[in-house]
Structure formats: C-alpha cells, structure tokens
Amino acid sequence: MSNQLKLDSFICFAVYTASHAFNRVYKPLLDELGLTYPQYLAMVSLWEEDGQTVGGLGEKLFLESSTLTPLLKRLETAGYIRRERSRQDERVVVLRLTEEGKRLKERAETVPGCIIDASGRGADQLARLQAEIVALREALNKSTS
Amino acid sequence: MSNQLKLDSFICFAVYTASHAFNRVYKPLLDELGLTYPQYLAMVSLWEEDGQTVGGLGEKLFLESSTLTPLLKRLETAGYIRRERSRQDERVVVLRLTEEGKRLKERAETVPGCIIDASGRGADQLARLQAEIVALREALNKSTS
DNA sequence: CGATAATTAATCGTGTGCGATATAAATCTC
DNA sequence: GAGATTTATATCGCACACGATTAATTATCG
Known part of the structure; x- marks a missing residue:
C-alpha cells in the first residue's frame, strides 16, 4: 500500500498552495502600488535597510542573482531604486531607494493589516x-546544504 | 513606527521561502524520475485517480489551465500520460496514465519518506x-472568492 | 609580482504561474 | 432550431525561479 502517496497529506503541497493563496490576496493590493509580490518583498527589505547589495538581498530573500537581477532592473525602471556599482569593490552592486521608493513605504503601510485580516x-x-x-524551512535548508 | 513592515515577521514570507526550500529538497529526488515538482504533483494526483479532466486536476492543484496545459503536454511528451478529448463532451480533455506512467509510481514511493526525513x-x-x-489556505481562498 | 583561485553579478535556457483572450463545444432561450 | 450564453481548454504575454555558464573584479599564494 502506498498511503504515503496522497496529495492532501503532503505538507509540501499545503505550503505550495498556501503560497499561491497568499499571492492571490496580495495581488489587488500590490497592483495599486505597481509591484509584484517578489518586488514587494525586495522593497520591504530595502525599507528596512537601504543600501544593500544584490548578494545580501539574495541571502535575505533566499533568491539567486539570476532571479534578482531582472527583478531589480524592473524596480529601477519603475523609479523605485537605483543600482550602482560599489566604488570599493566593483564586483558589487549596491541598491538604493529613490525618493519615490521611500515615499512608496507610506502607501504600503496598510498592506500587512489586510493580509492579517484575510488570514x-x-x-x-x-x-x-x-x-x-x-523552523521547518531552516530544517529543510540545512538538509540540502 | 512601521513595525508591521518587517520581512521576518511576515507569515507569507515564511510560507513563500518554505515553498522554495521544499523545492530544493525535491529537486535531486525528482530529477531521477525526470519530473519537476508541479509535474510530480500532477502525477501523484493521477496515481490517486486516473482519468481526471484538466479542469478537475486544476481544482485539486489550484492551478489554471494556462499553467496546466503546457505542463501536461510535457508529461505527455515524456510518455507518462495521454491527453484525449472526451467523446461525451468534446470540450473536456481526459488525462490517462500510460503503462510507463503507472510504473513510475513504484519508483516514486521512496520520495515522501525522504521529505519527512529532511523536515x-x-x-x-x-x-x-x-x-x-x-486551514490558513482555506481562509485566504475564502477571502478572495 | 604574477599566475591562479575565489567572489559577485549578469546572462541564458527551461519551466512554471497567472490574467486576458481566443476557440470550440455544449446548453439555454425564445 | 437559430442565436445567445456558458463551459472547457488552449494561447499569449509577462514575471518569476533556478541551474549552468560567463565576465569582471578582487584575493591569494608561491
């Protein structure tokens, strides 16, 4: 018997579908800010700490540069951030909020409350x-490292 | 103060990153089966119940036809399923496991145990x-419906 | 000091995901 | 039963997400 192979008992499936469900709740709220969900996460991280590097942001968001670089270029095109090479280390790209990017934070303040309500x-x-x-995420990450 | 806008306190972010962490654990296991994670979910659902329709599978997996159709075509190309129009209702596409698709189930039996270990x-x-x-997913889905 | 190694982003190819739209078939309505 | 509506899937465009590779820069070591 393969009672293991039942979709509804998979915690990974619960997490996977819950992630999509969050996305659907966020979508209309973030549309008003002109952001996608991953872009919103990047902005939240930069509102917490401006001047992060691409690599540093990637560590916080658990994303690769192959994902972040195009996303950050879109945020730059939108006028929310600037991407500039560090002068000390030309390999590094530093991310800085523009004035418009800083102002966006005020408009985003109401979002978390909406999500809590929806939950x-x-x-x-x-x-x-x-x-x-x-804690589960940390255990999984440890097992692959 | 905007103590709401802290990434590490967002449950959505925890879910989002946990979903990615699961994917990284699954990747090497599913590579051996020639499946991606969403393809694996589709196969698990079909192992549970062969002969589902595209729409039916989409409801179980919470995915749109725009996501499923290309995915199912890849599973068909891989030789794991067949996609055939229903004769009773020509709008409907019925999904049937091939013999190879059924055999794959045996090789997949060990996967859930590996995931539980990793957790x-x-x-x-x-x-x-x-x-x-x-339960959280259901609350979120209800709020958007 | 100079070759080599390591580090940081960027690029490329593949596969999701979804909203909007299209297409075709079935159903409903008058 | 012809035309309008609904339903089921497919198509298209955009934005992730990642592995593999590349390019540029910096660090290291003999």
Missing part, C-alpha cells in the same frame, strides 16, 4: 504558526 | 502543522 487569525496565532514554518 | 520532524507534528497551513 482570519489573531496576531498571536499567526506569529506562532509563522515561527513553526520558519 | 526533521515526526509524522504527527508534520500532520498537525499541515492541517494548520491548510
């Missing part, structure tokens, strides 16, 4: 679940 | 977490 859960329960999922 | 958690804890994530 239909209290902040404490969400925080607990979030911590469990992060 | 570093007991089956009961995983099942509980899985149920919570599914």
Whole structure:
C-alpha cells in the first residue's frame, strides 16, 4: 500500500498552495502600488535597510542573482531604486531607494493589516504558526546544504 | 513606527521561502524520475485517480489551465500520460496514465519518506502543522472568492 | 609580482504561474 | 432550431525561479 502517496497529506503541497493563496490576496493590493509580490518583498527589505547589495538581498530573500537581477532592473525602471556599482569593490552592486521608493513605504503601510485580516487569525496565532514554518524551512535548508 | 513592515515577521514570507526550500529538497529526488515538482504533483494526483479532466486536476492543484496545459503536454511528451478529448463532451480533455506512467509510481514511493526525513520532524507534528497551513489556505481562498 | 583561485553579478535556457483572450463545444432561450 | 450564453481548454504575454555558464573584479599564494 502506498498511503504515503496522497496529495492532501503532503505538507509540501499545503505550503505550495498556501503560497499561491497568499499571492492571490496580495495581488489587488500590490497592483495599486505597481509591484509584484517578489518586488514587494525586495522593497520591504530595502525599507528596512537601504543600501544593500544584490548578494545580501539574495541571502535575505533566499533568491539567486539570476532571479534578482531582472527583478531589480524592473524596480529601477519603475523609479523605485537605483543600482550602482560599489566604488570599493566593483564586483558589487549596491541598491538604493529613490525618493519615490521611500515615499512608496507610506502607501504600503496598510498592506500587512489586510493580509492579517484575510488570514482570519489573531496576531498571536499567526506569529506562532509563522515561527513553526520558519523552523521547518531552516530544517529543510540545512538538509540540502 | 512601521513595525508591521518587517520581512521576518511576515507569515507569507515564511510560507513563500518554505515553498522554495521544499523545492530544493525535491529537486535531486525528482530529477531521477525526470519530473519537476508541479509535474510530480500532477502525477501523484493521477496515481490517486486516473482519468481526471484538466479542469478537475486544476481544482485539486489550484492551478489554471494556462499553467496546466503546457505542463501536461510535457508529461505527455515524456510518455507518462495521454491527453484525449472526451467523446461525451468534446470540450473536456481526459488525462490517462500510460503503462510507463503507472510504473513510475513504484519508483516514486521512496520520495515522501525522504521529505519527512529532511523536515526533521515526526509524522504527527508534520500532520498537525499541515492541517494548520491548510486551514490558513482555506481562509485566504475564502477571502478572495 | 604574477599566475591562479575565489567572489559577485549578469546572462541564458527551461519551466512554471497567472490574467486576458481566443476557440470550440455544449446548453439555454425564445 | 437559430442565436445567445456558458463551459472547457488552449494561447499569449509577462514575471518569476533556478541551474549552468560567463565576465569582471578582487584575493591569494608561491
């Protein structure tokens, strides 16, 4: 018997579909800001810490340069960031928010609340679940490293 | 203060990165089967129930026909499934496992165990977490419907 | 100091994902 | 039963996501 091979019992499938479900909730909110979800994550990270490098941002978002470079070029075209080579180390590209990019933060302040509402859960329960999922992610990342 | 806008506190970000982490664990296992992760999900669903329609599979996997059609064509090219129009309703495309597609199931039996190992958690804890994530997904899906 | 190695982004090819639209078949309506 | 509507899948354009490779720069080591 292969009672292992049941889709609905796969935690990976739950995570995979939950990720898509989040995307669908975010979509209309981020459309107003002119951002996709991964672009929004990059902006959130830069609002936390301006002047990050491509590699540094990639470590935080768990994304490769092959994903980030085109995404960041789109954010630059949109006028939200600038990409400039570091003078100390010409290999490194530093990401800096433009004034418009900084202003966008104000308009984005309402987004997290909408997501929490859509989840239909209290902040404490969400925080607990979030911590469990992060712990799971760390275990998975450790197993592949 | 915008303590809301902190990446590491976002449950969506935890889910998003956990989904990628699962993918990285699956990659080497599925490479041996010649499947991508979404292709694997489609095959698992067809191993559970052969003869599903494109629409039916899309409902189970929460995917649109615009995603599934090319994916299913690749599975057909790989020789794992056949896509045939229903004779009762010519709009419907029925998906049937080939003999090779059925045989693949045996080779896939070991995959779930590897994932559970990589998660570093007991089956009961995983099942509980899985149920919570599914409940979260349902709440999110309800909010957008 | 100069060859070699390591590091950082960028590029390329493949495969998702989805919204908008198209196409074709079935169903509904008058 | 002809025309309008609905349904099921396919197509197209755009944006990820990643592995493999490349190019440019910096670090290292003999």
